[in-house]
Amino acid sequence: MSSETFDVVIIGGGNAGIGVTGPVRRAGMSVAMIESHDLGGTCPNRGCTPKKVLVAAGHALHEIERAAVHHISVGKPRLDWAALIDREKDLIKDIPANLARSMAHRNVEVIKGHAVFAGPNTVRVGDRQLEAKHIVIATGSKPRPLPIPGAEHMITSDEMLSERSLPGAVIFVGGGVISLEFGHVYARAGAGVTILEALPQLLPAMDADAVAQLSTESERIGIQVKTGVSVKRIEPVNHRLRVIFTHQGAEHALEADRVVNGAGRVANVDTLNLAAGSVDHANGRVTVDRHLRSTSNPLVHVCGDALPISPQLSPIATYEGDIVGRNIVEGPKHSPDYGSMATSVYTVPALAAVGLTEAAANQERLAIKVHTNDMHDWFSARTYAETVAWSKIIVDQATDRILGAHFVGHAGQELINVFGLAMRFGITASQIKDNVYAYPTFTSDIKHML
Ligand SMILES: Cc1cc2nc3c(=O)[nH]c(=O)nc-3n(C[C@H](O)[C@H](O)[C@H](O)COP(=O)(O)OP(=O)(O)OC[C@H]3O[C@@H](n4cnc5c(N)ncnc54)[C@H](O)[C@@H]3O)c2cc1C
DSSP states (O other): EEEEEEEEEEEEOHHHHHHHHHHHHHHOOOEEEESSTTTTTTHHHHHHHHHHHHHHHHHHHHHHGGGGGGGGOOOOOOOOHHHHHHHHHHHHHHHHHHHHHHHHHTEEEEEEEEEEEETTTTTEEETTEEEEEEEEEEOOOEEEEOOOTGGGGOBBBHTTTTTTSSSSSSEESSOSSHHHHHHHHHHHHHHHHEOOOSSSSTTTTHHHHHHHHHHHHHHHHTTEEEEEEEEEEEETTTEEEEEEETTTEEEEEEEESSEEESSSSEEEEETTGGGGGGGETTEEEBBBBTTTTTSOOOOOOOGGGSTTOOOOHHHHOOOOOOOOHHHHHOOOOOOOOOOTEEEEOOOOOOOEEEEEEEEHHHHHOOOOEEEEEOTTTTHHHHTTSOOOEEEEEEETTOOOOOEEEEEETTHHHHHHHHHHHHHHHHHHHHHOOOOSSSSSGGGGGHHHHH
């Protein structure tokens, strides 16, 4: 077996791994990146980007639904699902090759294969043994395995992004982001959608009032939402699948063409042979210090979805990769700050959020002012016939700083970035209100939201 040495070996060529390459290559370090699948990882190949192509079709259907408001007559829309999937695949097909060129331009040696630790500073891939001063785990995440009899019948987002036929009925087990996003597209395309969530609330990390707004809108478009559900088993029946679950003390059975694992994702680190790398882990989670280094082996750094302490989002993966890269170059100086990271659930319309929920602010016993607005009868919302337009902005009473913002509809997925920017750079609620915005825009409504 040949042995080679590098300054940095990165396992995983997704957002996080690519994020590491910037600082370390600028510092002239030698870098190998090992990727077992497609360069770019989940977000551009099997996540954010292809999903948004389907969400965009959902938006178009939502616009058509409201065309009559503008006195436009349209017939019943018919979505060619196979052609939509082809469009999605076509839009992303060049991404891995473009990234390969970009990595070559950066002088990063990309090695195809599945990497495992062979020692505290050694990684093995195929018949190559790579020694490194620093090893980065940027291996992403995978669907959470569910201990339900028949769980093997469930599909994941990978299949939903590839199946060229629209199912008649779909059941999502778990009411997280993926279930809501795909559920909205499927429902708008005409499929029957049921979401079964174990906890009392869908999207448990999100503001409860925002989720209530989204649940109402989801039900309005025909999605059945059941919370507090315990799924007992999944079984094949007449070329379909039956899900048996208990809800409010009674046992129920529902049939569908597809059952989707929508129970979130877990760090993808179980096949890395972490023990050989002296990398401590508990329940599939690598333990890290505040500089994202393994607590047991400081040569090993973790970033992106493989890191169990932060939201699994693509800009966060890139951000953490950059922090790891800078710590490798400058020593352990940098730590992440997740306080002002905006996020969106791309339902149609979207739920967008940044910072604290009202419950979290109350739990921290902060003195807050909460501005909640149902905006659906505001002029802007009426102009576009918005079906839901809602916001909640949480302001610190003492400092006037924004602590959190939450939207459903009303271009919230764009407006949320204004609040993220304000939170990051300490722009106060009064300053945001005082700004002059282009009019008429949804952003100009911020003045009335506060
Ligand atoms: C359906 C879906 C939709 C999403 N939508 C959004 C969205 O709208 N917005 C958003 O911000 N985020 C979204 N996400 C999350 C986002 O995709 C992830 O947060 C992001 O891709 C994480 O980047 P990463 O680099 O940590 O991991 P990944 O992108 O998963 O990259 C990890 C890479 O490591 C490789 N790998 C794993 N193990 C090994 C090994 N042992 N050896 C070699 N290679 C290995 C994998 O092949 C993979 O390419 C979505 C995710 C999914 C699944």
